[in-house]
Amino acid sequence: MDRRCFAILCHLLRTVAGLTSTEVVDVEEMVAMFLHIVAHDVKNRVIRQEFMRSDETISRHFNMVLLAVIRLHDELLKKPQPVNSDCTDQRWRWFENYLGALDGTYIKVNVPASDWARYRTCKGEVATNVLGVCDTKGDFVYVLVGYYYLVDAGYPNVDGFLAPYRGERYHLQEWCGFENAPSTSKEFFNMKHLSARNVIERALDVLKSRWAILRGKSYYPVEVQCRTILACCLLHNLINREMTNFDIEDNIDEVDSTHATTDVDDIHYIETSSEWTQWRDDLAEEMFTDWELRN
Known part of the structure; x- marks a missing residue:
């Protein structure tokens, strides 16, 4: 700052x-x-x-x-602005009315020994789950601390939450090289989905890089630590707004990027929507057809 x-x-x-x-x-x-x-x-x-x-x-x-x-x-908390139909940015133009990308991350907390089981992660750490949603610029539009809108494969594909296809490639390095180009509409959709959703992973990494208190063992009561997490997200937005020449990509330290959705079981208790799934299938086919015509 x-x-x-x-x-x-x-x-x-x-x-x-x-x-x-x-x-x-x-x-x-x-x-x-x-x-x-x-x-x-x-x-x-x-x-x-x-x-x-x-x-x-x-x-x-x-x-x-x-x-x-x-x-x-x-x-300081940004009001989400949907992606317009005339958007020309290749990352977002297919996701009209997109409001934000969603992901979770673990941040260590200090709780009494009697509460360790409630906060124990699959890696054995005592931490709270932070759910964040950010816009296309990496500014937080929603933050929920202590609880388990473009989401990753750990979330079901339900109305309002556009998830990638499970069982298909979903890592950028898997598409490196011409010989590894997407061969199906589902693979192409996952590639474009990841390119768009990556903004939230970057935002969470930048957040932890800026504020070391979110990376180490907390010595504050859990209530204070949760407030501190929210405050850091608000300050993150302020810095992004006022320091427009600050290159966040060059200032990300080596942080333990522990995103919760990669460490916990998939969410199965919310039923997927057949209408939403069909809409995703139609969108994937339209995207893939357009890409094939251009290439």
């Missing part, structure tokens, strides 16, 4: 979220402490040394800023 974006954040927190300076700490300092913690996942003793503040002051102002950032929900 550059200085301009930092100033905009402080202005929004003052004017929209109602955050005010205290007798000992002004808004800019408390926001700086908050950002230092979430960006670098440092403990209070580090902040105590750098800002010369007590642990109580740090914790109190961290929570003040955290709640204020969440109050920027209406300001």
Whole structure:
């Protein structure tokens, strides 16, 4: 986050979220402490040394800023805009009225030992499931923390959720080279679907890369950690909006990209829709026919 974006954040927190300076700490300092913690996942003793503040002051102002950032929900959470019929972008033009791509990821949380079983992942980690939906630009339009609209094969193909075909190729490297080009409408649909849906995987990777507090073991109560996840998603959108020259692709660190839908069992308890499945089949045939004519 550059200085301009930092100033905009402080202005929004003052004017929209109602955050005010205290007798000992002004808004800019408390926001700086908050950002230092979430960006670098440092403990209070580090902040105590750098800002010369007590642990109580740090914790109190961290929570003040955290709640204020969440109050920027209406300001920073993007309103989904459907893909128009005249879209020329090759990734999206076939998915008219597409609102967003959906995926889940695990983020570690701190819960009492009695609750470990509820939060235990298939890899043995104690984590909460975060469901995210982002638009074509990688901005979050919906975030749900703690619970299990273009989705991957782990989701059923039901009305409003367009899933790929199961049992068909669904990894970009499988289509590398002319000899590996899609040979059926279902394979071609999966290739275009993955190209479009990849935006949410990239968004989640960027989110974790920007905010180290989402990558390591949490020392905060689960309620605070869940609020922190939401706040980081909102700050992600702010950075994307205000720092338009920032190349997110060149600033993705090596993060443990643990997307939940690749680690949990497929969802079977929601019945697929025959009408929606037929619509997908018709779309796949239309896409494949158009591609064959062009090639």
